[in-house]
Amino acid sequence: MNTVKVKKKVTIKDVADHANASTSTVSMVINNKGYVSDEKRKDILHSIKKLGYVPSASARNLASNRTNNIGFILRESHFTLSEPFYTRIFLGAEFESKKHNYYVLLATISDTYKKEEDTPRLLKERNVDGIIIAGKVSGELLEEVEESGIPFVLVDYQYKSFPYISVDNRNASLEAVRYLLSKGHTEISFLGADPYHPSISERLEGFQLGMLKAGYSDTSNLVFLDEDDSPTLQTGYNLGAKLFKSGKKPTAVFCANDAMAIGFMKYAEQHKIKIPEEVAVVGFDDVEGAKFSSPPLTTIRVFKEQFGELALRYLTEILNDTGKDLSSKYERGNHMLTVPTELIVREST
């Protein structure tokens, strides 16, 4: 048995006594609710500090029927990716949660999610007030979450008309194209994969829009898509091969993401194609490796932490909905919030 130093727990009652107030007044002060005279409030705050009072989470949760927890659900494989994309999103949420006095509970799910069986404990036990779901996950899980009635938001993924937060892919791509055009490029190729993924198709659309605005209405023979594969290094490499073997000679290539861009550059390097002299390359994401590729990659930076921040803020606003009409604030069509991006120019252009 351990000898544990138990500083006798100080409760709300102790504070009330010390400040000559009632527990309910103290409660109001703590929760910033109702009206308390300035003087009393000051007394109470003083007593709280003096006694070192810290409210018991379980007690207030029990009484108020909240949990003060936000769930963050994520596929395990996404979490351990060496590119800490989702990790940063989580971090953003965790950081923001401090401001709103929530705790973030992380739940990882396997890639082969099975309804019921794999239901995250925090959902089963309803131990959260709201849920953030990051990245592509099983539709079954999403249905379960929706059925639970717990407010939730998707991040970097879309499904049905569920609320979500995404990168402003179209505008970002548009900016990239404008930049390339401004550097004098006109033969610009787009390399993509998994074109049915919303993010990818939006990036393609942004590309097409940018070209269209510059007067290039037909880009079809400049777009290279790998429909079967996902946008990886290898895919970029393969499409690079395909592109050059097709006889096309674009002066610039815009890739659907950094991984593909880096794969493409690898192909170029091995085939003595000089970057940026012969072909300029732009990626998308600004992954850690983009800075260290050779040459360092010009790309569109996505502010990962902001994803998490926004998601958390969105939920807290719903949860503390004081009657303001949130829908007017958020629903522009069924589109939700977008996180900003920034073009980072390095040496590949």
Next chain:
Amino acid sequence: MNTVKVKKKVTIKDVADHANASTSTVSMVINNKGYVSDEKRKDILHSIKKLGYVPSASARNLASNRTNNIGFILRESHFTLSEPFYTRIFLGAEFESKKHNYYVLLATISDTYKKEEDTPRLLKERNVDGIIIAGKVSGELLEEVEESGIPFVLVDYQYKSFPYISVDNRNASLEAVRYLLSKGHTEISFLGADPYHPSISERLEGFQLGMLKAGYSDTSNLVFLDEDDSPTLQTGYNLGAKLFKSGKKPTAVFCANDAMAIGFMKYAEQHKIKIPEEVAVVGFDDVEGAKFSSPPLTTIRVFKEQFGELALRYLTEILNDTGKDLSSKYERGNHMLTVPTELIVREST
């Protein structure tokens, strides 16, 4: 305002009524305490399932004065490293936590920790039953945690005589040396940095021990240490330069970690030194990149997830200490648990 589907909450009382038992009996069944007749237990379990009863965390926490949370404290910079070392440790803890019905609350702290000011909320609010601290963190934080009286354990770090879990560095290094010896190498060099870090010094000791056992008692001129720097790619590169310029001609190099090993191989590649023909290289950690280095690196795999698992299990055992003498189980000297390793042979040897 949302229309929320509220499946009326089913409480322990509902279960008790349904099963013709009292709430306390139900409670006992849930918590596996006391004696309940088999028949009643079966009835109760049946009712629980039938009604879909899930105990309320806050209620039971309030009543039992526990939180059912384990805190996981980690430096933010460690968390977002592109090598998901700590992320995996966290994952291991999270995974194991499910078995013990705990939630894991992650708290990141900045690299410039300031007592009081930066104290993680979960500590301040005492919202955890136990704490896992991963990686090197500020001593101030550690003192605070100790003062709190909350049981804790360090992972991959040591401080004073606080309980910790580490890699079995000595044995692992010993194994690496034995392996190299078995391949006929005798001139084996050790490359290290930050030699005052416990892990590094233990690896060096393992190396020395291995050499000693094989009859090479003096390894001093085979050991290259960078005292000022940490074991990074760059350090490995630099020590490679130093090694070869020193005129030494080892046939094998054992590096304190993979980063250094990869840096060393980069130097070798640039200077046309063939690996493994001229120099065999062994690393330590088995980072993601080890598989993709050229050549793929022979190294010692550390089971990251097990760190988290062990840490969590250690805490739960302390927390549920039923009177068994834990100290006898854990304290071998002040040394604590170690996670196993495995030699992974690839093409660099």
Next chain:
DNA sequence: CTGTTAGCGCCTTCAG
């Protein structure tokens, strides 16, 4: 604007 008073849902003695 402040104090009184029920519970929130569960655990835990303590009789029976």
Next chain:
DNA sequence: CTGAAGGCGCTAACAG
């Protein structure tokens, strides 16, 4: 071995 009853610390009406 089982049931009754009190209380964990706080919030939320409701009086005053």
